[in-house]
Amino acid sequence: xxxxxxxxxxxxxxxxxxxLALSIQIPLRMGVFSFAGVGAYGFGCYAGAVLVLDHQxxxxxxxxxxTLAGGLIVLVLGLFINxxxxxxxxxxxxxxxxxxxVVAVNGGETTGGATGxxxxxxxxxxxxxWTILVVVMVLVALSERxxxxxxxxxxxxxxxxxxxxxxxxxxxxxxxxxVSGLLGAxxxxxxxxVRSAITPLDIGFHLIVxxxxxxxxxxxxxxxxxxxxxxxxxxxxxxxxxxGEWQELVYGVIVAVAxxxxxxxxxxxxxxxxxxxxxxxxxxxxxxxxxxxxxxARTTDDDEALAEMxxxxxSPSVTPGGSMGANL
Amino acid sequence: xxxxxxxxxxxAPDSGTPVFEARDVKVYFxxxxxxxxxxxxxxxGLIYGIIGPNGSGKSTLIGAMTRxxxxxxxxxxxxxxxYHNASASSIARKRVARTFQxxxxxxxxxxRDNIRxxxxxxxxxxxxxxxxxxxxxxxxxxxxxxxKAQLHGFESFYPSELSxxxxxxxxxxxxxxxxxxxxLLDEPTAGMNQTERAEISQLxxxxxxxxxxxxxxxxxxxxxxxxxxxxxxxxxxxxxxxxRPEDVVRDPQVQEAYLGRKWREHA
Numbered sequence: 001x002x003x004x005x006x007x008x009x010x011x012x013x014x015x016x017x018x019x020l021a022l023s024i025q026i027p028l029r030m031g032v033f034s035f036a037g038v039g040a041y042g043f044g045c046y047a048g049a050v051l052v053l054d055h056q057x058x059x060x061x062x063x064x065x066x067t068l069a070g071g072l073i074v075l076v077l078g079l080f081i082n083x084x085x086x087x088x089x090x091x092x093x094x095x096x097x098x099x100x101x102v103v104a105v106n107g108g109e110t111t112g113g114a115t116g117x118x119x120x121x122x123x124x125x126x127x128x129x130w131t132i133l134v135v136v137m138v139l140v141a142l143s144e145r146x147x148x149x150x151x152x153x154x155x156x157x158x159x160x161x162x163x164x165x166x167x168x169x170x171x172x173x174x175x176x177x178x179v180s181g182l183l184g185a186x187x188x189x190x191x192x193x194v195r196s197a198i199t200p201l202d203i204g205f206h207l208i209v210x211x212x213x214x215x216x217x218x219x220x221x222x223x224x225x226x227x228x229x230x231x232x233x234x235x236x237x238x239x240x241x242x243x244g245e246w247q248e249l250v251y252g253v254i255v256a257v258a259x260x261x262x263x264x265x266x267x268x269x270x271x272x273x274x275x276x277x278x279x280x281x282x283x284x285x286x287x288x289x290x291x292x293x294x295x296x297a298r299t300t301d302d303d304e305a306l307a308e309m310x311x312x313x314x315s316p317s318v319t320p321g322g323s324m325g326a327n328l
Numbered sequence: 329x330x331x332x333x334x335x336x337x338x339x340a341p342d343s344g345t346p347v348f349e350a351r352d353v354k355v356y357f358x359x360x361x362x363x364x365x366x367x368x369x370x371x372x373g374l375i376y377g378i379i380g381p382n383g384s385g386k387s388t389l390i391g392a393m394t395r396x397x398x399x400x401x402x403x404x405x406x407x408x409x410x411y412h413n414a415s416a417s418s419i420a421r422k423r424v425a426r427t428f429q430x431x432x433x434x435x436x437x438x439x440r441d442n443i444r445x446x447x448x449x450x451x452x453x454x455x456x457x458x459x460x461x462x463x464x465x466x467x468x469x470x471x472x473x474x475x476k477a478q479l480h481g482f483e484s485f486y487p488s489e490l491s492x493x494x495x496x497x498x499x500x501x502x503x504x505x506x507x508x509x510x511x512l513l514d515e516p517t518a519g520m521n522q523t524e525r526a527e528i529s530q531l532x533x534x535x536x537x538x539x540x541x542x543x544x545x546x547x548x549x550x551x552x553x554x555x556x557x558x559x560x561x562x563x564x565x566x567x568x569x570x571x572r573p574e575d576v577v578r579d580p581q582v583q584e585a586y587l588g589r590k591w592r593e594h595a
Contacts (some may be wrong), residue, residue, distance in 0.1 A: 042595055138415075146559070147448045148436060150434075150441055150444065150445050150448060151435050151445070151448065153436055153437055154434060154445055157434050157435065157436070158432055158434065160416075160432075161428070161432045161434075163396060163415070163416035163420065163500070164394060164396065164416060164420055164425070164426055164428075165420055165425075165445055165446050165448070165449055165506060166417050166418075166420035166421040166449035166506070167417055167420075168415070168417045169417065170415075221436070275486065278484065279489070282484070291572045
């Protein structure tokens, strides 16, 4: 058997874990501290099982219907709790997740009660799974670029500033809930289609911890952080099996150390390193000295600063020492 | 000459429809009357200033004008149309831009992207779908704002790498990049030296020549005199005087409120 086939279950778990992590990360990127994606994941698992087992629906329509329904449910939740913020909002969404768990236990034949649903066999293939993943990742990556990326940053970092440049913050927050529901439900539906069984214990509080750990350690501001987190925390327990009963301790230490030493996650380290390289390049090119000289030239009548700036820039397009007014 | 409270609005520069008008605007925070019945008109192509001691309600008034601060009562009109029930973002889309009392730049965006955030909302700067999605392509409005604020060389810098004065200029550039009709500047020269202040003053005058109406909140009296066409003085949430800057700063009420009773006696 190839490495791919041997590790297929872990690969599937990584993909569903990644989508689950994104369902928490996307709202966080918009400043919405919501775990509703985990509830949507639970809904997706059960809805997928019901559609396949009770309605003999094919895999792709099942995923489509479940995903849209999950998005709408979390959107409606968002309409009610959108005004909340921070921990209060987080708690409201945790309550939503717990309610999904309670419904799963008490849902009678539909959810299978405490034993859940099993035998969910469909025409779902890894080709479907990879295609869905690629589409989702491309869309998420695009949301971090250009105008949309800037606006999401503004909504997260300074909603008041965002409003002052014409951004409808309320709509972005609602969109955060909707997308969170879509991703969570898609992850849940794919999970049931590859695992074929679901019980209430599978959609418990531990999923919130897992998804949050993935994006805190991986990095909360980019899809790349979610990928890193999903890979690390899906494969780490497998790797740590060699140390037996100590694995949970080591797992905990890794999370604690990452949280303390890498507040922006592993991907954050890369971003910081990239900026440091950029700064060094600027210094090497003399851009910093030129900019500082330009500052000095603007704010003083120092002839030396003017000369230095001319030397550093060497560009005829820059008016050495030109005051702001001179260029207007 | 300065005017009494009843005559204030009538004596403001008045030709045609004001860009902005406030009618008996009140903003109360519990028992604190931050803005208490302010009425004023702002005409196109003029630079207005508001002076007043700390806590006199200047920034709260700007907050109310941009709908970021909730009005207790009163009316706000833009181009003669009431907007006091509109959202802050819709006011911005009417091309009312502002800077804040403390610098507010996004830490994870470089200078160019911070400025472009303002240009993103412009109707006349809609890139094609592909460039919008991929985030590539130029932005003439951003380039123009960088030119005006003289930020060449700083485009790839992040806010944490800039001096306070330069951060201020980035904020002003962001506001300019929205192509505003009304520009509200809340202490834009705080932390700047005299030369930088003179440059901001010069920048405001050049924008005035483009027909832009500007309202400047500032403590630097000399800058107000040099820059503004018309100045309002506030104390305890009320307008206490208005008129030409040199007249307002000589007003005994203003001197007592803004500069202190002792200073006035010496003067």
